[in-house]
Amino acid sequence: MQLPGGLVENGARRRDWAFHPVSGALELALAEAGEQAASTPEAVTRALALALDRLAGEAATRPRVAGLCVGDRQFLMRELDRHLGHQGGWFQAECRQCGARFDFPLDYADLPVQEAGEGYPQAQVDMDGRQLRFRLPTGADQEILAGLPEAEAPRWLLRQLANDPEALAPLAQTPGQDLIAAADAALDAIAPGIVLRVQTSCPECGGGNEVELDPYRALARGSDNLLREVHQIAAHYHWSEADILNLPRARRHRYLQLIDRARGMAE
Ligand SMILES: [Zn+2]
Known part of the structure; x- marks a missing residue:
């Protein structure tokens, strides 16, 4: 896909x-x-x-x-x-x-x-007779946002995403909640996900x-299980860590089954 x-x-x-x-x-x-x-x-x-x-x-x-x-x-x-x-x-x-x-x-x-909507990756917002364009946030934006105080984040992001940050100046003097909400809604409407x-x-x-x-479950898997598998194979066959890690996973699992069987632990 x-x-x-x-x-x-x-x-x-x-x-x-x-x-x-x-x-x-x-x-x-x-x-x-x-x-x-x-x-x-x-x-x-x-x-x-x-x-x-x-x-x-x-x-x-x-x-x-x-x-x-x-x-x-x-x-x-x-x-x-x-x-x-x-x-x-x-x-x-x-x-x-x-x-x-x-x-x-x-x-x-x-x-x-x-799927992404019309105009991707940009969306238009009409605010007080002005037409403003914003792009969807990226991973690079998120990486910076992760280091900003939460209170500053929405306005920082609004400027970051604006096609023409100068056009925002008269609008964004005040907290600009209306504009932030309008930009959010317009971007939501075209956002893929x-x-x-x-x-x-x-x-x-x-x-x-x-x-x-959680869309990021793949990050939470950790290395404990994998290292235990490497340990078992290394202890049995005395292969190097690099050689074991380079095995396709299916083959690694076959070897683990064979080790289990050799020990009489397999059902
Ligand atoms: Zn219940």
Whole structure:
């Protein structure tokens, strides 16, 4: 599936992408990106630059990955989770009616993806007789936002996204809540993206609940399991860490089964 938005470079919009095959080396690099980055947006940029073989016709450098709009980055992070073998899985929720905690299954393939709207990646706002244009925020914007005080963020972002920041001057002297809201709504209307909330019902009381889905689950997987697998194989076959990490994942798992069997632990 193509990117729901796409990268616009030199006036051309491209939506193609491809991941590298999964190896232990990639899994470990992704886990470390999640563990070591200063912020979630930075971790996403690192992870996607590692995982993508190609992005919009060229190499997936960090600046190009950071230049993707937020919806495309969330889409790719969910696709990355699928690529790593997680087609969805069990999600946790706490019922808003009775307080019960419950798990519910979800298949990513069942969730719709919203394509970008007309004018992508820009939207127009008519405010006090002026026509203002704003672009959708990117990963690079998010990386800066992560380091700003929360109170400054909306106005900083408004200037950052404006096609002509000078035109904002007379409007943005006041807090500009109207303009921020209008720009938000106009950008929302054209923003591509994945579903971040689902409706589910509580198994205890039957009450309806809206549950938020973390689009960045692939970052939270950590390296513990992988390192345990490397340890098991290294202890048995005495291969180097690099050799084991370079095995395709399916083969690594076959070796783990063989080791289990050799120990008489397999069922
Ligand atoms: Zn309930």
